[in-house]
Amino acid sequence: MVGIKKFGAYLPQRRLIRSSIASANAWFEPSLSSLSRGERTMSSWDEDSITMAVEAARDMGNLESITQIILASTTHPFSIRQNSVIAAEALNLKTSVRSADVGGSLRSSTSAILSGLDSSRANSEDTLILTSDKRVALAGSPTEMLSGDGAAGFVVGKNNVIASYLGSSSLSADFVDQFRASNERYDYLWEDRWVREEGWLKLIPPTISKALEKSDVDPSKVDHLIIPSQFPRVAEKIAKICGIEEKALCETLMNEVGQCGTAHPAILLSLVLSSAKPNQIIVAIGFGQGCDVLVFKTTNEINNYKPLTGVEGWLANRVEETNYDKFLTFNNLIQRDLGKRAELDRPPALTAQFRNREGVTGFRGGRCKKCETIQYPKSIYCVNPECRAKDSQGDYPFSELKGYVKTFTADHLVFSIDPPSYFGLVEFIGGGRMMVEFADVNNSDFDVGKAVKMRFRIKHLDDRRNTRQYFWKACPVKE
C-alpha cells in the first residue's frame, strides 16, 4: 500500500493586509476593493521557492529514508542548476538521492505527488515531494491581491502510511487560463468568467467522477474535498455536480494566505491531513492545463504523526504588514534608490561554493573527536585552545540546533533590502557559536537572550548576474 507517510508546510510570517494593496492602487484600479478582504502571505526578500520548500521539508522532521526528491514550482529560481539539488543539500539528504524539478503548470504539485506515488509503488522507497511558489504579479493586479507565498511537502512511500493512495484521474487539455513565457516575469490571464465556467466547472467534475470510480469510492463517502480555487462558489458547484456533500469542502485559506500557485493544493492537503481522522476519504485537485484528481484514505497511523509546526502553526506565526511599498520593494516591482553600498559587486565563486557546500548549504560544522568541542566552520585544527587536534572533526549538523542571542545590533548603515540589518553572535545550546544574520526580527521584543532557530535563506542577491547565494539565518522563536 503506497500513500502519504508525512506532511509539512511553510508559510512566511508576514501577512500583507489586502486593503493596503487596494488603497494604494485605488487611484488607478478602484475595482480592487472588491478583492480586499483578508490578507495574504508575503515572503521576505530573502525567501524564494527553494528556501520555502526547504522549510516545508524541515517541518516533517527526520528525512533519512528519502531516496528521491521532486520539487514542484512555477517559480523555480534557476532554469539551469537543479533547484531540488539545492534543497537536497540544505536538507542533508543522501548524495545518492534522485532529484527532479517539475513545473510549468499550477498542477505540477499534484503531478509530482502522483509521480512520487508511482515510484514508491515500483521501488518501495520513500520520495520527498516539495512544492513551493513565490509568484510575482504586476503591481495593482488582481493576481497580486489574491496570491500568496508558501510551500508544502510530503513524504510518500510504502508501509506505515497515514493516508493510503486509492487512485487518481488526470486530464490534459490546453485550456489556457493563464500563461507565462519562459523569459517573462508575469502571468497573462484570461477572463475570470470563462476560466470558471469552461475550466473549473467543466474540466474538473468528470475527472473527479472518474477518479472516484477508479478508487471505488462513492461520492457521498468523500469526507474532504480540496478545491484550490480563488473563485468564490466554484467549489460548492463542483461538489454539487459530483454528488459530494458540501460539508466535505475544505478551507481554501484565501482570506488568510492567498492562492500559493502550484503549492496551494498541497498546502490545503497538508491542512486537511492535520485534522483528519482515520478512515476518511480525501480528494485533492490540481488545476492547470487540465487537472489531476487524487483520492486518499487516512489510516490509523494518522493519529501518530504531527508536523513540527504545520499549516495551523504557521498561520498562528503571523506578523501583520500594511506597508505595500515594502512588498513592491521585496519583489523588485519598484526601482528604489538602494544607495551606493548596494553597488558592491560580489561575483559568485562557484569553485569555493562547491568546495564548501556541505558547510554552507548543508550547514555542517565540526565536532572534535578528541575533546568534543562543537565548532563552525569545521576547521583543520580544533578551536579549543586546550586541544588543537588536527583533522579531528567529524561532521556536526547545525541546522536543527537551537540557540540564543549573545550579541546583536540593528545596523542602519550596511546595505539591506529590509533595513536595519540584524546580525550578531548566536550561542547554540549544547555547544558551538557563530556570528550570523538574523531574519524575521520583530524589533520590539528582540534582545540578548532571545531564543533562535536557524532557517535556510538567501544571503545575497546578485542582480548583475541574476543569481543568488544561500546560507542560514537565525530567526527568533518562542521559548
Add this chain to the structure above:
Amino acid sequence: MPEGIRDKVAIIGMGCSKFGEHWDLEPSDLMSEAFEECLLDSGIERSQIDAAWLSTAFDAVNVGPSAIPLATSLRLGYIPVTHVENMCASGTEAFRGACYAVASGAAEFALALGVEKLKDTGYGGLPARTRGVTNDLFSPTVSAPGAFAQLASGYRGTHNVSQSDLKRAMAHVSVKSHANGTLNSKAHLRREITIEQALKAPMVADPIGLFDCCGVSDGAACAIVTTPEIAMQLGKSNVISVKALQLSVSNGEESGFSSWDASNFKTTQIAANRAYKEAKITDPISEISMTEVHDCFSITELVTMEDLGLAKKGEAWKSILDGDFDSSGHTPCQIDGGLKCFGHPIGASGLRMLYEIYLQFNNRAEKRQLKNVNYGLTHNLGGHPIQNVCSVAIVGYFDG
C-alpha cells in the same frame, strides 16, 4: 617571553598631514605633507633612509597595491619598501616593520608612513568591501559600526548595565574627545558637542548613534626611527624611545569557542599584557600618562579602558562618567581628539596616534600639552570584536 625591543629604537622625526575631507588632494600630496614635516624634524637627509614601510587598508580607493606608490611619491632611492595591510592596525604595523629593521641592525634609519584616501567613494562611512570569496559564503555582511555595536549588547549582558547608563557613558566619551579636538589645528572635526546632542543623534547601528562614530577622512602620518645611540649622536635631547610594540591577532576562539563573553577584546588584553611586560610596566594606571586608543566608536574606547587595565572590569562606564580619562583625569585619553575628531584614514591612524604622543613628549602639543608625561600608549583595533587585529605601542623617554 622574548626580551623585546625596549629602548632599542628611537623616534627622531614625525609628521602628520592635516586630516579632513581633502577633495583637492591626492594620496601623494598627503604623503608628501607628512613626510616633509617628519624629515625636517628628524634632521637627516632623504638619502639616509635605508628602508621604508607603507601602510594602507583600502587599496581600491587609495593608492593601489604594492609599495611603489610610496617610493614614487617620495622619490625614495630604490631602497627596500614594504607595503603592509592589517586593517585598522596597519599604521602601527608599518611602524613595527621600521622598528624591527632598526632593532635588528638591518637599517640605521627606517621610515614608516601610513596614508588613506577615503573620500573618493561618493558616500559616507568606510567603503563597503568583501571579506574574500569563502568568508562571504557564510559571514554576515556588516558595517563597521554594526560590528562594533555588538560590544554594547555583549557588555550589557555580561555586566548587567542598563542601556541608558551605557549610552550616557558612550556620550561622555564622544563629548570629551570633541572638546579635546577643538584645541588641535590638524583635527578634522573641531567643534564641541553636548551630551544631549550625542544621546539624540540619529541611530547608525543600535545603540551606536552618529556621534558615537569617529569621522571618516583623508590623511597621512609618518615616523623616522633609528637607534637611541644614533639619535643622541644627532644631538637629540630627550630621546623618545619605543618601550613596547605588540600585536595580537584573533585565532577564531572568540567567534568559535564559547569562552569569550563578547564584552571586551581578548586581543587587547593579550597585547597590553605583553606590552606592559616588554615595557616593564607593572601598574598601568599610575605609570601610563596618556593613551591614544582606537575610538572608532565610543563603545570601543569604553571597553578598551578595561582591556588595558585602566578601569576595573564592568566599571569603565562609571570611570568614564567620573572623568578619569578626560584631559584633567588620571589618564587622559585622546588628548588630540582621537579618531573621533581626526577621522580614521586607516593606514595613517596608528602613526597619527604616535605623533600626538611624540609631540607631548617633546613639549610641542601647544594648548593641549600635558604635564609630567611618563609613558604614552597607542592602541589600534582592526576587524570586528569577534575577530580582530590589535596593536599596542608604548613609548617614553629613553632611559638606557
